Amino acid sequence: MAYKITSQCISCNLCLSVCPTGAIKIVEGQHWIDSELCTNCVGSIHTMPQCKAGCPTCDGCVKQPSNYWEGWFTNYNHVVAKLTNKQDYWERWFNCYSQKYFEQLQKRQPQSVGSEAYVK
Ligand code: SF4
Ligand code: SF4
Structure with missing residues (x-):
């Protein structure tokens, strides 16, 4: 139901x-x-x-909700949306987080290439 x-x-x-x-x-x-x-x-x-x-x-x-976690997230999203006035809070958060994470990975890339060269 x-x-x-x-x-x-x-x-x-x-x-x-x-x-x-x-x-x-x-x-x-x-x-x-x-x-x-x-x-x-x-x-x-x-x-x-x-x-x-x-x-x-x-x-x-x-x-x-069809299960416990779906219900939990529905309630939580409802509260977050009320507090932030943003329905897409988590989507924005995830986009921002993945962008920052990607940037950090890119910064680290030359170091790991360098350390691989050192090991060889
Ligand atoms: S208040 Fe809503 S749920 Fe209750 S009888 Fe009226 S329409 Fe149905
Ligand atoms: S969703 Fe509501 S109106 Fe539609 S079939 Fe179910 S009980 Fe009836």
Whole structure:
């Protein structure tokens, strides 16, 4: 299942009517997505998950991470993006880091060639 309904849900019932597969149910007063029925809206006329798209709350319906680390990175990226105002923080960081690393390698190249010559 890719989406889940959280405690932020205000029970407006909007998602119940828009879900093309009838995957959203109410169990003991709580809205819940049946993973057997949810198709992530793939293969329907919709281009995005309707439960998430129509939800009036911020996090009432959220993408469910498929594993622990995916969830961890999603949360972490969310926090970093909030703090830095940059969605692509890690991409920039990696580009900058690899550029610096490359420059350092280039600087070291003549030394290693020289030391190889010394060993011979
Ligand atoms: S992702 Fe689509 S199919 Fe799945 S629960 Fe949401 S609206 Fe229904
Ligand atoms: S649309 Fe959002 S707030 Fe409304 S019932 Fe569904 S999950 Fe809850």
